[in-house]
Amino acid sequence: MLIGSWGTYNWFEEDGEGFIQAQSLEGFRNLKPVGKLFQCVGIDGEYIEILYNKQKFKVKPELFKQTPSPTYKFGEKVRIKSKEVMGIICDINWHSKEAREMYFIEVNGKKKSTRYFNEELCNVEDN
Structure with a gap:
């Protein structure tokens, strides 16, 4: 079952525009999807x-x-x-070589450039 699952969608321009619905194409290009972790939330005809x-x-x-599935989700306080230092999960990427997720956090409204793995973070409630 795809719905609810997480995964990568490593689409490159060379793959062609046919993989992306026309209304989603510009936003998807701007996101630069390679390496990002997505959650499948639905099915709409031939598209997910x-x-x-x-x-x-x-x-x-x-x-x-x-x-x-990633341990931490978007918007979660860690x-x-x-x-x-406490922050909010703002980006979740997939580290292909290590086959695990990595996170970027936002602190005081600014995204930190450091990537973090699960073991480097904890829930704010877990102090």
Whole structure:
């Protein structure tokens, strides 16, 4: 069952525009989807609906590769274990070589450039 699952959608321009519904194409291009983790939230005819943060796109299922669900979700409050810094998950990407998710967080409204893995973060409630 695809709905509810997470995965990558590594679409390149060279793959052709036919994989992306016309109304989703510009936004999907601007997102630069390669390496990002999407959640499949629906099926609409020949397309699946995938969600990245609050952005929804309709794409053909052929390029959707399922991955394990990420530990943390978009908008979730986390703390960096090595520091007393708290932030909000704003980007979730897939590290192909290590086959696991990595996160980027926003602190005080600004995205940090450092990537974090599960073991480097904890829920704010888990202090």
